[in-house]
Amino acid sequence: MSLADKVLAVNNDLPIRTDSPVHSGKVRSVYWLSAQDSARLIAERGYDVASDAPLAIMVISDRISAFECIWHGEGGMQGVPGKGAALNAISNHWFDLFRTRGLADSHILEVPHPLVWIVQKARPVMIEAIARQYITGSMWRAYDKGERDFCGIILPDGLHRDQRLPELLITPSSKGILTGIPGVPEVDDVNITRSDIENNVAAFKFQAAADIDLYERLLREGFEVIGGELEKLDQVFVDTKFEFGYVTDKAGSEKLIYMDEVGTPDSSRIWDGPSLRDGKVVENSKEVFRQLLLNHFPEPDILLNKARMEERTALARDNALPTDMLIKVSETYVGIAQKITGRSLQQSDNPKAEILDILRDEYALVD
Structure with missing residues (x-):
């Protein structure tokens, strides 16, 4: 299996049972469950929510956006390996810490897979x-x-x-x-x-x-x-x-x-x-990717000038970024996730198949 196959780029096409359109953002897709499935899960899993609360399955992708565009790489690489799992692991870590420190809860009810959250609908x-x-x-x-x-x-x-x-x-x-x-x-x-x-x-x-x-x-x-x-x-x-x-x-x-x-x-x-x-700023954030993009293209003003958005969109669409650039970004995300959580990051070889198996077998959400 190639590295590109391990990247979850498209996350709005999963056959999760829902009676509403899938909402897909830059990184996450949200599958709103039916009232029946929401009520069933609340009862079965014992979530601390109202019995009629709407629930959703939120699936994170490995897509990467910067300067208001989605970027891709050579060899069919449509995202950054490990990025989605890193983002979820870091957020889960901080949300849990907030809860144990008595700050406030989050919208996350359960984490069935490194790329998946079960969430309650918030206003x-x-x-x-x-x-x-x-x-x-x-x-x-x-x-x-x-x-x-x-x-x-x-x-x-x-x-x-x-x-x-x-x-x-x-x-x-x-x-x-x-x-x-x-x-x-x-x-x-x-x-x-x-x-x-x-x-x-x-x-x-x-x-x-x-x-x-x-x-x-x-x-x-x-x-x-x-x-x-x-x-x-x-x-x-x-x-x-x-x-x-x-x-x-x-x-x-x-x-x-x-x-x-x-x-x-x-x-x-x-x-x-x-x-x-030592007087030097070294980023452990998406800023690494932004700087790589600014250094990669000969005319960085296209990325910084909102008046050139049409050119910027074409730049992202027509240019496959070097694999080593995306690997460098992957190392940043995976590295900071492992540093923060103190654990090795769990990554999937076949993310879609794993997600569907869990949601089918343990949550009865895939027909």
């Missing part, structure tokens, strides 16, 4: 919350051009690239296109301030104004938990994205939970500690 808060401990990436580029106001937070002059900030900054953006919010453009992923949220609690799908403080506390505490654990591994937690939503437990209580993924190389920047002390 998402319409915010992507970015927590930043260092000034780097897009924030640095804006700062370097003279911008000082970031989501209502004014930064002082004189900061340097990759400098640790005096305090953890929360720079939220809108999740999806929100309408009717004064001062907030009706486009996806636009920066917002805490005042925007406080003045439009219902529009951002918070159930109560007090939950804004709760969301910020969970964000800060989540960052501190991950940052503290990474520090033990001599890794630096630079910045990350958090998402939140509401669910109802078995007792009928509403609660705010973490959702999506947390502390992964896709959603975070993680730097190597020893290298940083």
Whole structure:
């Protein structure tokens, strides 16, 4: 079996029993189960959710996106070996730690396979919350051009690239296109301030104004938990994205939970500690892949300039990346997953067959 065969590139074609269209994102596909199958699993598996909660099977792929495009490699390699399993393993690790530390639950109910989650449907808060401990990436580029106001937070002059900030900054953006919010453009992923949220609690799908403080506390505490654990591994937690939503437990209580993924190389920047002390930034995140792309193509402006999106899309479609580039990215993902979890990463030789066998034999979800 070739390396390309071990990559799960297409994850929206599995014959999982569902009566709704499969929702397929850049990396994950979601199969919403029927009300009957959801209720059966809740009863059989003893999940702490309402008896009528909608459940889904979430299957992660090994696809890799960057600069808003999906990329592929030579020899039919349609993703990065081990990437999906690495992302899931890291998220599972942090979600479990959050739960044991008393922070909050997540949307994950069970992990039947390294590439699969069984999840409950959450009512998402319409915010992507970015927590930043260092000034780097897009924030640095804006700062370097003279911008000082970031989501209502004014930064002082004189900061340097990759400098640790005096305090953890929360720079939220809108999740999806929100309408009717004064001062907030009706486009996806636009920066917002805490005042925007406080003045439009219902529009951002918070159930109560007090939950804004709760969301910020969970964000800060989540960052501190991950940052503290990474520090033990001599890794630096630079910045990350958090998402939140509401669910109802078995007792009928509403609660705010973490959702999506947390502390992964896709959603975070993680730097190597020893290298940083030597004055060099070495990434253990998707930034490795972004930099490889910028160095690989002779005209990096295509990747950075949103006005050239059509050219960028063609670049991703028409160029198979070298195998050694994707292997380097694989080593980054697998390496940081094993470092964080303290275990060898379980990877599949035939992921689709394994997933279907488990979902058929143990969960009766494949006809």
